[in-house]
Amino acid sequence: MGDPMRPLQPGEPAPEFALPAINVEGAVSLAGLRGRPFLIGFFRGLHCPFCRRQVMQLGALQPALRAIGVETLAVINTPLERARLYFRYHPTPIMLLSDPDCRTHQAFGVPHIEFLPEGSSERSEWPSRASIAEFEAARINPTGELPEPTQPMASNAILNAMDGFELDEVDTAILANHATQLAGHFLVDGAGIVAWAQIEALDGPNSLSIFPSAAQIIAAAGSL
Template structure:
């Protein structure tokens, strides 16, 4: 199946593509068209579970899922992790009632316009290249887990040590040396049209590894639910 590609993240008013992925949280497949005409859908597009930030953002999505469902909004988390590896992880780190799917080839990320960024020494052309000098000025703030705001690399190392997450061969295969998949959330209405988004592309890197603001998502979900 050919993968549609756009060179920038889908914006409000854009039609989301259909894609069929392997389900993690149950057997079989999950298609975006399954929701079309039935309910609004929040899609979280994440890096592989080897990313400590993504593991936390998936868990946060699971926590928001009941409140979204009360508004009639379904949720789907998509990870760049092979399906069996992902199933093993979620067996020990449950995400109750949250639909999840595996996309190891990053097809949906490309279709939603989320690029893979290249790390350079000091050349930045956001969101395609970023210099490590620029990365070191970025700050991730997780007061409940980090002693202070830190650059993404240092914060990620600290969180990984805290988690004790074991990197397997399947995880290694998902890594892109010298590069990183940018990620984000997209809220679709019943017809599959994007109505709200939060991505790492926006803000010239200020959103990298950051969580979305639940109040902004819930406000957007309330508007979508009433249309």
């Protein structure tokens, strides 16, 4: 398994996993995908409006990826039944998998931010360790929907209100436990080897919720 703070790199084997599917019955595993290249995205829970948008964008991209032989999966950090309820009303053609504990995120080495205690003399090393002040000072507007760049948590609240998305107790619990989980995308070839990887915001908190574009994903998939 990958180091939680060191994402898997091209040339390294993908870890074994088996996760319950959200939009079909049964589970999906690395063993069951063997022989087929796939793109797998790891996201925060449904509380994250930017992640919800990226999942929909991957759905729009799925026909182009399937045309070149690449399957598309998205791992959502939300419990199965809550995720099934949401995607019943917001369907997508990609395979959706539930991982409320972020175990597969961690296996692929997708980082989560650990905040330093207030007054700590430790040096910030984004994204593994950061000060709360550093995070609070960030301003983002990755989709251009906000009137101006906004603090990340405030931007979530604004977009959730725009979407009419209300967090329930399940979402609130996931947010409390995994609020600092980053997102990541990996292309895995038919032999189970990582061919391409992209991790959210490696260059700092002002890049939070910026995900790879359709052109970047297609270019990476085309090189398989």
